Every structure is written in structure tokens, then in C-alpha cells.
Amino acid sequence: MVAIEETVEWWKAIVQSMNDGVLVIDRKGIVKTINPEYTRITGVNPDIIGEPLLAHRPGAQLPDTMKDGKSRVGVYRKTRGREYVVDMAPILVNGEIIGAVSVCKSLNEVHKLTKELAEQQEKVAELEKRMSSIYKVRYTFDDIITNDTQMKHIMTVAKKAAGTDLPILIAGESGTGKELFAQAVHHTSLRRDKPFIPVNCSAIPETLIENELFGHAEGAFHGALSGGKAGLFEMADGGTLFLDEIGDLSMDVQAKILRALQEGRIRRIGDAAEQRVDVRIVAATHRDVTQMITKGLFRSELFYRLNVVSMQIPALRERKRDIPLLLQSFLPAPYTVDRDVMDLLTSYEWPGNVRELRNVIDxxxxxxxxxxxSTQHLPEFMRKLLPLYAENSSLLPLHQAVEKAEKSILSNALRNAGTTVPERTKLAEELGISLATLYNKMKKYNLK
Ligand SMILES: Nc1ncnc2c1ncn2[C@@H]1O[C@H](COP(=O)(O)OP(=O)(O)OP(=O)(O)O)[C@@H](O)[C@H]1O
Ligand SMILES: [Mg+2]
Structure with a gap:
């Protein structure tokens, strides 16, 4: 007897503590059990125990279950703002139906979570949209102004490469339009609606660059952001990461970027897990990376990985016929330049390339x-060069003609020589002057 009582207590306890709502009726349809979860989900009070279920819940199907002996699964119910699904089954003892049990689960929580999820998804979509608009590119191939054969060839290559996910390495002096090309490539690619994230590798201090590129996990270090921080690789997911001035990266960071590119995965600082990122890399540099490789300053594996499509943008002085075209496009409508200005602009060597031209015009x-x-409106450094570039050199005073020739010889020599002190010393020797004289003349003629 004691044993049976214990068993009954045992089963009661189980039913009471269940996470599903439970209601039991006997063969007469009298309510025998209601657990607290059933009350919470349906609002039906336990004080109907001992009374017929149909008297309190006229539409109840549980008595039918008992009568026909058939289970009912996933019956949807909605009463007074409460939504839930019910499973019903007859209780069989020795093949005889002695009652029926109803088990229910609330849908309100599911709905609440679904609603929250939908709200969050909407927020994410909104943020993604805003991020892609923040990181939208300004330039397309139509903005690249040129009539130069080599430049046109580069544009053809760039347009073809744009349709692929191949990495691109753009080389060229400062101001030649490397970023312009990078943006145009992104704009023409299938990734155009995703972010274009430019990273100026030379502007981020060595100690911060890993954090910028890969982000960090929450609590990764003192001062880490709560919730962590997404790195630029993650921000560029689905889009293009423009690694500008790649030649300025340390060997250490080069290794980390190489790993990310090889694996297609990144790991935030302090994070145990890696995550997949889908980025197209366009890199740029004004340095001679192959020379850096020989000097042990650049990783050849990274170079070969980036240099799949390579473009060398020519300096403006190598395509002087582009100058009038560029001038025309940079000059606002009513403005015109006189003949002397045009001569000066086309004679000048433009060490700062198109950017410098644009600045001078502005x-x-x-x-x-x-x-x-007219020439008087030009910046002082250009006005000073005027005598050197005067249209007809045979009419120049002799010393100015000599200076003009000297400048031209020096600028050619410098272009073909390296920039280190030993290389410059060697150049001075070849020119038959001292290193100090070479530097003085470079300063005088504004050569680099
Ligand atoms: N072919 C071109 N047609 C029109 N504008 C150009 C052209 N090339 C460059 N520019 C303009 O010159 C400026 C410099 O270009 P950009 O920033 O792309 O140069 P860069 O090679 O990235 O220079 P840096 O190495 O200094 O970063 C920009 O304002 C760009 O719009
Ligand atoms: Mg740039």
C-alpha cells in the first residue's frame, strides 16, 4: 500500500514539474489533474478539478479523444490572447480507455521570439544597407580620363578583371589614380552593392593594424569593446578590400594577411573561433615591390598571391598628352587658361601626378x-619655373637655358636611379658632382 502511494506521489511530482502543460480527464470526462504549466499557458484554473471539462471548456476535444480512442496532434488553440498547440491522447489500461490526457505548448514565446528575430533581421538589413551606402564608391571607369594607349590598355585589362574575383595589384606613383582604378573595378564587379573598404596600410600604426584588419573578441584585452569589434576584413565581407600602400606593411602583418587570404578565414584577436570571410582584394603600392622582395622587405608568397592581375599606371609625365584632357575636365565651365599656362602645364614634370595637376588647377x-x-594665378612654385619652361628656349637668356637643360638631365637621371643614399652617391659620381651638390640642385629644381 505504501508502495502504491509512493508511486502516485512520484508521478504527481513529475507531472507538476513538467515544462509542458498537462490536463487529465477520467472516463466520465471529469478533470483529474492540471499542472501549473497548463494553467500558465491556457489560463485554466486548477479549481475545475473534480468537475466536467465540457462545463468549463465547451469546445474541448479531449472527451472526443477518449470516446474514439484517437490521438490528436498539434491542434492549434487561441483563447483570450493565448496561443498554444495541444496534443491529445487516450489513456489505455489493459486495452481499455480509462481517460485522456492533453499536453500543450505555448506559442506566445515562439511568437515573441519570432517577432524579436524579425525586428533584429530588419535592423541588420538596415545597417547593411547603410554600411554599403557609406562604403559606396565614387568613381567608375567613365571617370578615368585618358587618351593614352597604355592607359587604355590597362583599362581594358581592369574591366575584364573586374568581372572576376581575381586579386589585383596596382602599382604607380603617388597621385596616378590607383584608388580611382580600384573603385572603378569594384563598381563594375558583381560586388558593387557590397562595401568597398579602403585601408591605408601606411597610415595605421603597426601596433593597431591587426586590430583594425581582424577586429577583436569581447574581453580580448584591456580596453576591448563590449561585444568585440569587427575588423575591416569582416566589414568588407562580400565586397572588396582595398589594401592601399601595401608596401608599407611590416613582414609580420604581411604574414597575417597572407594567412587570411590562403584560408579565406580570419580570427578576431582573442577569439578561439575562426570565421569565413569572402573578400576580393585589390592592393596598391607606389613602391617597387619586386625590389623590396630582393631586399627581404616583402614576402614573395604574398606578392604572388596579390599580383594575379597586375597593372602599372604610368606617371603623368609619361603621358603628357593627357594633360589638356584632364585640364578640361577639372576646369569648371566658364574658366579658360591662356597659352603660357598651357605650355607650363604640359612642360612640367608633375612629380605628384594627376593629384598635383588637380590641386594646381583648383x-x-x-x-x-x-x-x-594666366601664369600669375598659378602657385608660386610653378611661377618660379616659368623661365625654365618658356616656349622658345633659343630666345632664353643663356643661364636660364643652361638651367633648363640641367633640370631635364637631372630629372631623367633621378628617375632611373634608386633613392637610397648609396644609390644617390653613385649617381652624383656618374654626374661628376658631389652628393651635396646633387641634393642642392634637387631642391632648387623641386626634384625628388
Ligand atoms: N585618369 C584620371 N582621370 C581623372 N581623374 C584622375 C585620373 N587619375 C587620377 N585622378 C584624380 O587624381 C586624384 C588622385 O587619384 P588617386 O587618389 O586615385 O591616386 P593614387 O594613385 O591612389 O595616389 P596615392 O598613391 O597618393 O594614394 C583623385 O582626385 C582622382 O580623381
Ligand atoms: Mg591612393
């Missing part, structure tokens, strides 16, 4: 009052 436009730009 300055001149700002200086003139009547829309007619």
Missing part, C-alpha cells in the same frame, strides 16, 4: 577673378 581657379587663368 588653386588657380580660386585665384582668378574673371575666369581667365
Amino acid at each position: 588653386f588657380a581657379v580660386c585665384m582668378t577673378e574673371d575666369g581667365q587663368i
Whole structure:
């Protein structure tokens, strides 16, 4: 007897502590048990125990289950704002139906979670949209102004490469339009609606670059952001990562980037798990990376991985016929330049390339009052060069003609020589002057 009582207590305890709602009726349809979860989900009070279920819940199907002996699964119910699903089954003892049990699960929580999930998804979509608009590119191939054969060839290559996910390495002096090309490639690619993330590798201090590129996990270090921080690789997911001035990266960071590219995965600082990222890499540099490899300053594996499509943008002085075209496009509508200005602009060597040309034009436009730009409106450093570039050199005073020739010889020699002190010393020797004289002349003629 004691044993049976214990067993009954045991089963009661189980039913009471279940996470599903349970209601039991006997063969007469009288409610025998209601557990607290059933009350919470359906709002039916335990005070109906001992009374017929149909008296309190006229639409109940549980008595039918008992009558026909058939289970019912996943019956949807909604009463007074409460939503739940019910499973019903007859209780069989020795082949005889002695009652029925109803087990229910609330849908309100599911709905609440679904609603929250939908809200979060909407927020994520909104943020993604905003991020891609923040990181939208400004330039397309139509913005690249040129009439130069070599440049046109590079544009053809770039347009073809844009349709693929191949990495691109763009080399060229400062201001030649490397970023312009990178943006145009992204704009023409299938990734155009995803972010274009530019990273200026030379502007981020060595100690911070890993954090910038790969981000960190929450609690990764003192000062780590709560919730962690996404790195630029993650931000560029699905889009293009523009690694500008790649030649300025330390060997150590080069190794980390190489790993990320090889694996297609990154790991935030302090994170145990890696995550997959899908980024297209466009890299740029004004340095001679092959020379850096020989000097042990750049990893050849990284170079070969980036240099799948390679483009060398020519300096502006190597395509001087582009100057009038560029001038035309940079000059606002009513402005014109006079003959002397045009001569000076086309004679100048433009060490800062297209960017420098644009700056000079912007300055001149700002200086003139009547829309007619003459040499007096040019920046001082250019006005100083005027005698050197005067149109007809045979009419120049002798010392100016000599200076002009000297500048031209020096600028050619410098272009073909390296920039280290031993290389410059060697150049001075070849020119038959001292290193100090070479530097003085470089300063005088604004050569680099
Ligand atoms: N072919 C071109 N047509 C029109 N604009 C150009 C052209 N090339 C460069 N520019 C303009 O010159 C400026 C410099 O270009 P960009 O920033 O792409 O140069 P860069 O090679 O990345 O220079 P840096 O190495 O200094 O970063 C930009 O304002 C760009 O719009
Ligand atoms: Mg740039």
C-alpha cells in the first residue's frame, strides 16, 4: 500500500514539474489533474478539478479523444490572447480507455521570439544597407580620363578583371589614380552593392593594424569593446578590400594577411573561433615591390598571391598628352587658361601626378577673378619655373637655358636611379658632382 502511494506521489511530482502543460480527464470526462504549466499557458484554473471539462471548456476535444480512442496532434488553440498547440491522447489500461490526457505548448514565446528575430533581421538589413551606402564608391571607369594607349590598355585589362574575383595589384606613383582604378573595378564587379573598404596600410600604426584588419573578441584585452569589434576584413565581407600602400606593411602583418587570404578565414584577436570571410582584394603600392622582395622587405608568397592581375599606371609625365584632357575636365565651365599656362602645364614634370595637376588647377581657379587663368594665378612654385619652361628656349637668356637643360638631365637621371643614399652617391659620381651638390640642385629644381 505504501508502495502504491509512493508511486502516485512520484508521478504527481513529475507531472507538476513538467515544462509542458498537462490536463487529465477520467472516463466520465471529469478533470483529474492540471499542472501549473497548463494553467500558465491556457489560463485554466486548477479549481475545475473534480468537475466536467465540457462545463468549463465547451469546445474541448479531449472527451472526443477518449470516446474514439484517437490521438490528436498539434491542434492549434487561441483563447483570450493565448496561443498554444495541444496534443491529445487516450489513456489505455489493459486495452481499455480509462481517460485522456492533453499536453500543450505555448506559442506566445515562439511568437515573441519570432517577432524579436524579425525586428533584429530588419535592423541588420538596415545597417547593411547603410554600411554599403557609406562604403559606396565614387568613381567608375567613365571617370578615368585618358587618351593614352597604355592607359587604355590597362583599362581594358581592369574591366575584364573586374568581372572576376581575381586579386589585383596596382602599382604607380603617388597621385596616378590607383584608388580611382580600384573603385572603378569594384563598381563594375558583381560586388558593387557590397562595401568597398579602403585601408591605408601606411597610415595605421603597426601596433593597431591587426586590430583594425581582424577586429577583436569581447574581453580580448584591456580596453576591448563590449561585444568585440569587427575588423575591416569582416566589414568588407562580400565586397572588396582595398589594401592601399601595401608596401608599407611590416613582414609580420604581411604574414597575417597572407594567412587570411590562403584560408579565406580570419580570427578576431582573442577569439578561439575562426570565421569565413569572402573578400576580393585589390592592393596598391607606389613602391617597387619586386625590389623590396630582393631586399627581404616583402614576402614573395604574398606578392604572388596579390599580383594575379597586375597593372602599372604610368606617371603623368609619361603621358603628357593627357594633360589638356584632364585640364578640361577639372576646369569648371566658364574658366579658360591662356597659352603660357598651357605650355607650363604640359612642360612640367608633375612629380605628384594627376593629384598635383588637380590641386594646381583648383588653386588657380580660386585665384582668378574673371575666369581667365594666366601664369600669375598659378602657385608660386610653378611661377618660379616659368623661365625654365618658356616656349622658345633659343630666345632664353643663356643661364636660364643652361638651367633648363640641367633640370631635364637631372630629372631623367633621378628617375632611373634608386633613392637610397648609396644609390644617390653613385649617381652624383656618374654626374661628376658631389652628393651635396646633387641634393642642392634637387631642391632648387623641386626634384625628388
Ligand atoms: N585618369 C584620371 N582621370 C581623372 N581623374 C584622375 C585620373 N587619375 C587620377 N585622378 C584624380 O587624381 C586624384 C588622385 O587619384 P588617386 O587618389 O586615385 O591616386 P593614387 O594613385 O591612389 O595616389 P596615392 O598613391 O597618393 O594614394 C583623385 O582626385 C582622382 O580623381
Ligand atoms: Mg591612393
